Amino acid sequence: MNKVKVGIVGLGRLGIQHAENLAFRIPNCELKAICGLNKEQLAELSDKWNIPYTYTSYEEMLQNSELDAIFIASPSNFHCDQIQQALEAGYHVFSEKPLGLYLEEVEKIETIINRHQDKVFMLGFMRRYDDSYAYAKKQIEQGAIGEPVMVRCYGFDPTEGLESFLKFAQKNYSGGIFLDMAVHDFDLARWYLGAEAEQVWAIGGAYSVPAFTELNDAETGAALVKFSNGTMGLFAAGRNSRHGYHIETEIIGTKGSLRIGTVPEKNAVTIFNDAGALKECVSNFNERFAQAYLSEVEEFIHCIQTGSKPAITAKDGVQASLLGYACKESFETGELVHVKA
Numbered sequence: 079m080n081k082v083k084v085g086i087v088g089l090g091r092l093g094i095q096h097a098e099n100l101a102f103r104i105p106n107c108e109l110k111a112i113c114g115l116n117k118e119q120l121a122e123l124s125d126k127w128n129i130p131y132t133y134t135s136y137e138e139m140l141q142n143s144e145l146d147a148i149f150i151a152s153p154s155n156f157h158c159d160q161i162q163q164a165l166e167a168g169y170h171v172f173s174e175k176p177l178g179l180y181l182e183e184v185e186k187i188e189t190i191i192n193r194h195q196d197k198v199f200m201l202g203f204m205r206r207y208d209d210s211y212a213y214a215k216k217q218i219e220q221g222a223i224g225e226p227v228m229v230r231c232y233g234f235d236p237t238e239g240l241e242s243f244l245k246f247a248q249k250n251y252s253g254g255i256f257l258d259m260a261v262h263d264f265d266l267a268r269w270y271l272g273a274e275a276e277q278v279w280a281i282g283g284a285y286s287v288p289a290f291t292e293l294n295d296a297e298t299g300a301a302l303v304k305f306s307n308g309t310m311g312l313f314a315a316g317r318n319s320r321h322g323y324h325i326e327t328e329i330i331g332t333k334g335s336l337r338i339g340t341v342p343e344k345n346a347v348t349i350f351n352d353a354g355a356l357k358e359c360v361s362n363f364n365e366r367f368a369q370a371y372l373s374e375v376e377e378f379i380h381c382i383q384t385g386s387k388p389a390i391t392a393k394d395g396v397q398a399s400l401l402g403y404a405c406k407e408s409f410e411t412g413e414l415v416h417v418k419a
């Protein structure tokens with residue numbers, strides 16, 4: 079079978095990890111083209127990784143007829159336009175989350191994606207491909223905790239990244255804490271509960287960094303969600319986690335419960351010293367989800383080669399965004415909000 083030839087746009091914190099996976103860790107795939115704004119980085123990668131094509135223009139990369147698929151890891155405000163351009167130019171497409179930053183563009187791109195059924199489209203909800211999250215799903219399906227009735231999610235970014243996020247958000251619209259950060263949790267809750275969100279009440283504030291108030295955003299936020307089958311979701315998200323990158327999920331069922339990532343351990347080492355028993359924590363998403371980022375892309379390439387479709391669809395992106403927007407509205411108005419059906 080021929081290798082899938084891929085071009086990637088966006089070589090930042092996450093894009094570079096995807097690029098490395100595409101270039102070296104997936105045997106059925108060849109990273110042929112890289113597109114970014116930094117010419118020095120492009121030249122260095124092309125040289126070091128032996129990548130034949132480099133571009134500073136996305137439109138030019140799309141004219142490369144050797145490519146089969148486009149991988150989008152650019153900032154979120156580009157996703158919808160770049161997905162549309164790539165599909166219309168005849169490529170299979172992987173896009174990082176979120177599907178888009180505005181509801182109108184997200185709903186429009188779903189229609190466009192659905193019109194290109196002959197192409198593989200995949201959205202980067204990689205947690206579904208994390209070994210622990212996938213194992214939890216299997217356990218639930220096998221009845222280990224009875225019927226799931228509540229999903230509780232914590233998503234906290236390390237304090238270390240706070241300053242650079244603020245700089246970014248002061249110049250760009252980030253979507254706000256619920257859409258930017260909790261969108262993975264919204265997807266997981268829908269997946270585990272098998273239902274759509276109906277009503278939400280969200281609150282939050284700027285507790286140690288007042289600048290978030292000026293951005294009309296929360297440094298730490300919480301949302302309580304009622305799902306269509308009567309089940310519940312409890313979501314906490316924050317950007318000021320002192321101990322590291324803390325992603326934790328609990329699924330509470332009628333016959334038990336299940337937790338993933340209760341302590342976001344770096345590895346199996348416990349250090350015993352003057353401070354007591356110390357477990358170091360993972361420091362960022364690249365480290366915590368390294369396996370999931372690789373597995374989701376393996377799935378994307380596998381789907382292209384076999385003509386199958388990934389389990390994650392554009393609809394998943396839309397539904398998670400609808401909930402994200404309802405949270406944002408509730409946070410901004412202080413009202414209980416009905417999620418758009």
Ligand code: NAI
Pocket residue numbers: 087088089090091092093113114115116134136151152153154155156174175176202203204363
């Ligand atoms: P970043 O800001 O570190 O990197 C973005 C890169 O895109 C930069 O290198 C920038 O120069 C480049 N870029 C910007 N405009 C461009 C253009 N017009 N053409 C080509 N390149 C352009 O951002 P980061 O953190 O890597 O995030 C990228 C995307 O990945 C975002 O949409 C974010 O939401 C998503 N993300 C997903 C995560 C996940 O867990 N699935 C984790 C982190 C980010």
